[in-house]
Amino acid sequence: MSWNLTDFDLSPECLRTFAEVQRLIGxxxxxxxxxxxxxxxxxxxxxxxxxxxxxxxxxxxVEQVEAVARGETVSLSQKExxxxxxxxxxxxxxPEFDPFSVDSFLTAHKRLMGNGLDLAPGRFRxxxxxxxxxxxxxxxxxxWETVEPSMRALFEYLKTDEELILIKSIRFHFECVNIxxxxxxxxxxxxxxxxxxxxxxxxxxxxxxxxxxxxEQRDEYYRHIRAAQECGRADGFVGFMxxxxxxxxxxxxxxxxxxxxxxxxxxxxxxxxxxxxFSRKDYLQLFKTISAPTASRDLAAAVADGLLLxxxxxxxxxxxxx
Numbered sequence: 001m002s003w004n005l006t007d008f009d010l011s012p013e014c015l016r017t018f019a020e021v022q023r024l025i026g027x028x029x030x031x032x033x034x035x036x037x038x039x040x041x042x043x044x045x046x047x048x049x050x051x052x053x054x055x056x057x058x059x060x061x062v063e064q065v066e067a068v069a070r071g072e073t074v075s076l077s078q079k080e081x082x083x084x085x086x087x088x089x090x091x092x093x094x095p096e097f098d099p100f101s102v103d104s105f106l107t108a109h110k111r112l113m114g115n116g117l118d119l120a121p122g123r124f125r126x127x128x129x130x131x132x133x134x135x136x137x138x139x140x141x142x143x144w145e146t147v148e149p150s151m152r153a154l155f156e157y158l159k160t161d162e163e164l165i166l167i168k169s170i171r172f173h174f175e176c177v178n179i180x181x182x183x184x185x186x187x188x189x190x191x192x193x194x195x196x197x198x199x200x201x202x203x204x205x206x207x208x209x210x211x212x213x214x215x216e217q218r219d220e221y222y223r224h225i226r227a228a229q230e231c232g233r234a235d236g237f238v239g240f241m242x243x244x245x246x247x248x249x250x251x252x253x254x255x256x257x258x259x260x261x262x263x264x265x266x267x268x269x270x271x272x273x274x275x276x277x278f279s280r281k282d283y284l285q286l287f288k289t290i291s292a293p294t295a296s297r298d299l300a301a302a303v304a305d306g307l308l309l310x311x312x313x314x315x316x317x318x319x320x321x322x
Contacts, residue, residue, distance in 0.1 A: 217244070221240065
């Protein structure tokens with residue numbers, strides 16, 4: 001095929017980050033935390049939407065995204081509110097998309113950019129386009145005639161290549177932005193699809209906020225994209241994205257497993273990991289960073305709130321979920 005993947009090598013630092021990502025995934029899945037507690041899932045989804053739309057210039061806050069999700073009107077432009085509603089719908093539909101299907105990808109773009117945001121949502125562009133790389137300088141993107149064959153070749157790579165899905169997802173992210181298959185919404189679609197690809201092997205990624213990590217370092221994000229386009233190698237971009245994935249996994253681990261979200265979140269996480277008839281010792285084994293008095297307070301509060309039932313007393317007490 002005429003289209004080729006952009007080359008990159010994993011530096012020793014990237015390999016260490018990659019190993020840490022794999023370790024964090026294993027810890028989360030080992031504790032059955034692949035579906036974080038509902039409150040944390042909702043917060044991370046709002047952060048993802050704020051991040052991905054914010055990278056493109058939307059001024060929304062996480063709180064405003066949460067308000068839009070509740071059907072409330074916020075002090076943003078109609079376009080910004082539409083971007084948020086579309087993104088919320090697209091991220092909610094993630095499990096419905098086939099990560100290896102071009103048609104499914106086009107459907108996702110239509111969800112993201114429909115309702116008037118883009119003149120041709122869900123369709124590859126049929127004309128030339130330029131993007132700003134500085135306030136005064138633009139770069140012409142690949143000829144529109146090459147878009148569909150390049151995207152089909154990219155999806156063929158996703159379906160047939162034996163690379164790990166983690167690497168495939170980052171490759172796709174960059175190549176999609178580089179091919180620029182749509183008149184608008186290319187970055188949003190690329191970030192959404194990276195999440196969908198990651199979910200294929202690790203369901204925990206549905207509820208991560210990698211986009212929020214990228215948003216916090218969006219200047220670096222664009223710098224790495226431009227550098228890769230100029231030199232024809234994606235080493236820096238791959239390293240950057242691996243680090244954002246690591247940061248997001250680390251935050252989820254801290255919030256879910258160490259209890260920074262409060263005792264209710266710890267009890268909800270315990271419900272996913274412990275069967276009925278568990279002891280305080282079992283609870284401490286699950287949350288290794290909390291103290292024995294904190295564990296006792298958690299369990300007593302959960303009993304008082306009706307979340308747990310207790311049998312026995314003190315050291316012999318056993319707990320089961322109400």
